[in-house]
Amino acid sequence: MNRYQLMIVLCVCVTLAIGCGGPGPGPGPTVSTYPVTWITASWVGGASSPTDVRTMQTPQYPQSPLCPPNALTFHNYNYPELLSLRMLGDCPLNTTNCNNLVIQNACTAPITVSLCLSSGSGGLVPVEARLRTACAQDPLQTPAPTLMTVTLPASSSRNAISQVSPDLAISVFFCGGLDVVDESPLTCHKL
Secondary structure (H helix, E strand, O other): OOHHHHHHHHHHHHHHHHHOOOOOOOOOOOOOEEEOEEEEEEEOOOOOOOOEEEEEEOOOOOOOOOOOHHHEEEEEEEHHHHHHOOOOOOOOOOOOOOEEEEEEEOOOOOEEEEEEEOOOOOOOOOOOOOOOOEOOOOHHHOOHHHOEEEEEOOOOOOEEEEEEOOOEEEEEEEOOOOOEEEOOOOEEEOO
């Protein structure tokens, strides 16, 4: 390669580097994905409040406003409790053997949650229930399109999510702001 050809190649490389966001003035790269917040909750023996709730993962530096995991409260109410709360959820009328997963959002912003049934949840979920997706063995590997997704209003009252079994284990995933849960491994996709 002669000197003239080398100079052309060098000019082309520098031009491409600057034009493609290489060295030069301008803002740095923006992060378009970050880890989901992941919570597990389980119920045994027909208890209304979960017998175990754990925060499995919380992003340390989210790119959007993020409600803390404890902003969500979970309940697995049976039919008489639902009647006393004046909500039927997915329970058909005149049914005495029906439970509903109920979630309340205490955050000042709406939260879109994605849910799946954890392995070994115990009990069968009725066919008419909306929450039927089983989590993958590693819940973060569950395909995002199969998750049940629900938007909970800000500072909301109780939201009946789906008919469920009395003994239940779920994984709940959410992101900050209007960001959405994206493909496995489940991450938050900044909108």
